Amino acid sequence: MRIPRPVRAGALVALPAALLVSCSSVDGGGPSADDSPTTATASAATATAETQPSARTLSTAQPTPGPEKVRDAFAGLQATLDDSCTSEGQCAYFLGRVHDELERLDRAMKAEPKGPGHFPEPIAWIAELRETLGTDRTYPNLKKHQAELVGTRDRINVWMQDHPDDYR
Numbered sequence: 658m659r660i661p662r663p664v665r666a667g668a669l670v671a672l673p674a675a676l677l678v679s680c681s682s683v684d685g686g687g688p689s690a691d692d693s694p695t696t697a698t699a700s701a702a703t704a705t706a707e708t709q710p711s712a713r714t715l716s717t718a719q720p721t722p723g724p725e726k727v728r729d730a731f732a733g734l735q736a737t738l739d740d741s742c743t744s745e746g747q748c749a750y751f752l753g754r755v756h757d758e759l760e761r762l763d764r765a766m767k768a769e770p771k772g773p774g775h776f777p778e779p780i781a782w783i784a785e786l787r788e789t790l791g792t793d794r795t796y797p798n799l800k801k802h803q804a805e806l807v808g809t810r811d812r813i814n815v816w817m818q819d820h821p822d823d824y825r
Contacts, residue, residue: 759786
């Protein structure tokens with residue numbers, strides 16, 4: 658059985674209109690048949706403003722955490738001790754992580770309440786490595802300086818093991 662074309666067109670217009678009315682009436686927040694377009698727009702704007710956080714709430718600053726503790730940064734560096742370059746992809750990750758952990762430890766040592774002078778050798782070794790690497794943090798450059806990266810990590814590990822009070 659074929660439905661005449663005018664009936665199909667009317668159904669296409671009536672269905673979305675019926676859905677719109679039913680959605681508006683379910684939550685009670687939509688405009689009623691008595692509302693003018695201006696009233697409906699004003700009601701929608703008021704409802705939106707009531708559900709949005711105020712500007713005062715948005716500008717409330719979250720407290721920023723203090724500097725990372727040396728023991729936490731050193732633990733991150735120690736976590737790289739059992740890793741090495743076994744494949745190309747793993748090597749890129751490993752060298753990048755060693756570099757990142759050394760930078761993290763450097764920031765923690767410089768922010769230490771005892772002062773950066775409390776960690777002179779590790780800070781100097783990281784500065785020397787930073788100078789060797791330059792600004793190039795790409796895998797080919799890290800791979801080229803793999804011995805310096807791992808050597809700096811190992812020297813700092815030995816130094817810290819000899820100074821347990823500095824990170825526990």
